[in-house]
Amino acid sequence: MQTSGDQKETLRGGKTSSHARPAPWKAKKAGKKNAGGHQRGRTGVFDPEHVRREQQREPVPSDQRSRALYRTRIGALNRKASPFAFQSIRSDLRNSAVYSSVWSTRFQQLSLPYDKKLRESFQPHTLEFDSRLPEWLDEFEQERLNGDGKVNMETFARQRGMIGRQAWCDMALWILAHRMDYMFDFLRATNKPIYPPINWVEDVLTLMARHYDSVEDGSRHSWLRTLAITFFELVPRETNEQWIFRQDFVKHVVPHFSQSQMGDIFQMVKTEKVKLTPNTLLHVADSFAKRDMLERALSMLLEAKEAGAKVNGIPFRTLCSTILRRSSAQSGGLRICLRLIEHLVAMGVKLNLTLCNIVMLNAVEAGDIETADSVHRSAIEQGLGMDVYTCAIRLKACKLDIQNAERLKQTIEEAIAVGDIRTNEIVATEVLHCLTLQSLTAPDGWQNAFGKIATACVELFDIEPMKRLGLDMPEPPPNPSATPRLAPTRHVFTYLLLALLRRGASTEKAIELYQRWRQLVEAGDPSLAACATTPHVSNVFLRRFVRRRDTLLQAAQVVKDMQKPLPPPPTTAGTTIQAPPNIYTWSIFLHGFASHGQTKLAEQVLTYMRERGIEPNEVTWTSLVGGYARNQDSNGLLDSLRRMQAEGNVFNEWTQGSLRRFRDRDRLRRILDEQRLQRSLDFTGELKDGLGFRLGVGEMGAEGAAAGGDAYEDVGGEAETGSCGQDGGGGGE
Structure with a gap:
């Protein structure tokens, strides 16, 4: 029966032994002996002597690629001493985690193509695999399809003279190197007791995230969505182990989570089902902020702070800026923004000019100049000063009170004084x-x-x-x-x-x-x-x-x-x-003809703009209604009002102003009353479509389109022949 490298390795990298477990008194004695030295903690065993031997045994290579491999291998050994439970570390909450130099070294070799530091000078290196692995993968797939989608890895491995962990290691590495897309099925099929080492699965998911994030054929989002779904299928283990991820995985996958998945990851972090590093928590908080889930974004900020994130560091402050700016889109945005500021200050965040500028901008966009001025004065009193963004925001505030010449003058002088x-x-x-x-x-x-x-x-x-x-x-x-x-x-x-x-x-x-x-x-x-x-x-x-x-x-x-x-x-x-x-161009053009009483030309402009795929807005209809009112054309006025309301446009103060040009007030009142009655007797959209087909509306529409096909040429022709000034009214300046 074959034996694997993994069978021979322990957490210390030594040989396995068939000796019985040391007696309790021996373990206690050993603990006293190492009391001043190196002790076993929940992060595993750290043996500096072992690391030193590894460094002495392998001289530092000269080429960049080999140095990277060297750093990752020695780093994997040193990582066991970290106070934070990083990947590839066994702890009380991660019983299946295993350290294996074989896995770490070969996995890091597969990861090198995604290393940004080595991207320019990287030279591909082909890993050697057991020649039987392709055949085993075919047999694995056949067993998966013939069963319930799961494969007992221990049984599968014993039939081939291996143990489950060794078989999983070899097959996973081969799949990563040759059939990355099959890894989704492989992970799901082996997600059953006895589970594969949790840290190896974390490594695989991270590498898949880095791989699919670099896809450039348009399928990137689809692959990362599939990876997100797979992640949530793998997390619930019967062993209730804790998962640990760093930003290499989270920053690529979390932006592709659905809304419900964002809620799931929030609960997993809060219950410590998933453990994230401080900077990784900031990535999750950023995704919540960009989805306008500000309360959860703030909660993730608190988690990051408790995990050791520097509250006045650049990443933390940047996220604070994002949350504050996104608050302006909420209902009662300024109130929410000011409340967020209170929470951030309570967390220990020191307000700087950038955060003050964001609060000022939110206040200006909310129309609250007084609050914006108050924040500006406070920033000046605290010695934060001004920058060009402050000046731009202050000038934007002037537009809300544009008749205040003194404010504008003072703001311009401030801008000149800043630089x-x-x-x-x-x-x-x-x-x-x-x-x-x-x-x-x-x-x-x-x-x-x-x-x-x-x-x-x-x-x-x-x-x-x-x-x-x-x-x-x-x-x-x-x-x-x-x-x-x-x-x-x-x-x-x-x-x-x-x-x-x-x-x-x-x-x-x-x-x-x-x-x-x-x-x-x-x-x-x-x-x-x-x-x-x-x-x-x-x-x-x-x-x-x-x-x-x-x-x-x-x-x-x-x-x-x-x-x-x-x-x-x-x-x-x-x-x-x-x-x-654009829509403003056509509205101005139509208004020009309507304001001079040329409603026929205005209608041709309306037809022509629709042929160009631009639908009229309230301004366009108001101009057309005003043209018919100016001409005292009651039929045209009634027809334009019907069409305007049929398209969902409502009267506004400008429409009312246009109607005042219609001098027959009694006739206007009857037209408006008829419109109100028409709206109250309106059919449903489906019924109107059916009646329109029976009455031949389709043919009328086709004729109308044909008649207006050369609308632009008609406009130019009639204007050139002087027909624009027949009524002699509406003269220019």
Whole structure:
């Protein structure tokens, strides 16, 4: 009968003996002898002399790969002395755990391809296996399929002259090396008494997690979900042993747990069925936080703290930041955020500027400027100071109270005092945004809006792109810094053009600017071509052109330009992708025709946008309703209201304002009463579909689609023939 290496090894690495167990008095005497030295604890036996002999017996190799193998083998021996019950360690709660140098060494060789430190210089090394293993695996699979899905490993091994543990070791290593996907069935089939060593199963699960996390063929999530299911099938053992995992397994698999599995892992950790290291607990807490399970995330934080995590270390603080930020999405988010701060302080977390910034941001997003100001003052009093993120959050708060010029002025001065805002694109752009909004809301702000924004712009940004566009910019002051001014972003151009085209530019100037911009975009200008990658700048021009009846044709040209591909750039720079019209583009375009009483053209725009896969929103319908109300077209008004409500849109204050243009108040009241009666007698969706089919609605819809197929060409044609101004009403400025 064959004997295995595992049979010959004990926890100390020596030979097994058939001698009877030492008498109690001998064990007591041995304990006294080693009282000042090395004792057996729940983590096994640590023999420094044995480690020293291993180090002396194996000289340190020179190549990197061999050094890694050497470190892992010696590390496995040293690991037995750890005060924490790491893997490959036997303890009172892990009766099946076995230390085996054969398993540790060969398993680490299989793990080397996943070592990030060796990834560049790693050279594949083929392990040698018993030639009979493939045949044994086939026999194992046949027995598994013929039975209840389980295989008695002890019986299977004895039939082949081995013991169960040795057979499991050899077969598991061979499967990891040659048939990783079969390991799921192998683990399930052998998960029965006598169980395989629990630390070996932990090693296998960890290696599988590392392997499937590196899969790049799109099946990564599916494999890791299967691994998660397998994990929860293996954990319940009749021996009630404790499982120990580190972050190599948890960080890859936990993000793929289902909601119910997250609850299961929480209970396993709380009952110590699964033991995790402090940093691993932080990974679990992070998964809870990202699923908005904040109470459990906080509970895992407490577990990590009790396990020895440094509460003011970077990983712990980072997780605190995540939990605080995620709290803003909860109902009563600011209240929850402030309560979380109290818990974190009670845990010993020292508040820093990052945590204060998150609380300020949550308060601003909740509309509570007073709390944001209070947190800011507290941070200043505690000497935490400010950074660029603080400035950006403070500027965001100014938008909630944009008419408060003093607050905005003070915040801008704070931003300048913190550092050179010319080097921070976010803060500089936020300053311009606030100035633009302030001009928008001030009664006479638009009269000098462009000058105010342009003056701030030349202080912060390079104005050469503005000059190429043809904007009249003031001369920039000398740059006090050696750092060149920032290149303007598309947001900067949006704010400048919005201020200029709102009041400060004639129709001729607006058309000239637009044509010049399109020329620069098609020429691949670095700064101005980027403005075409989103619809914002195009929408600013479009809004300007739909204000007047005589520029509706130019508005149609803007929409047309947005739908054509750009020519390839003359240089080797990347191709600029033209942003197509979005829902705001179509709503602005439709509003232009509706506001001038051209409801037929507005309906064609509605048809055309739907053909492009964009459904109208409340703004779109409000513009159409307003067009029919302006024309005093009661039939069109009633029809548009029916369609609006049939699609689930509800009246808002803007819709009510549009209806006021309908002068026949009695007729309007009857229309609205009829709509309310229609809604009360409405059929179910299924019944309406059946009636529609019988009445030939499908044919009507097909005809309507055919009639509107060339809607865009019709819009351009009618605008060109001058039909836009037949009624003479709704003139421009």
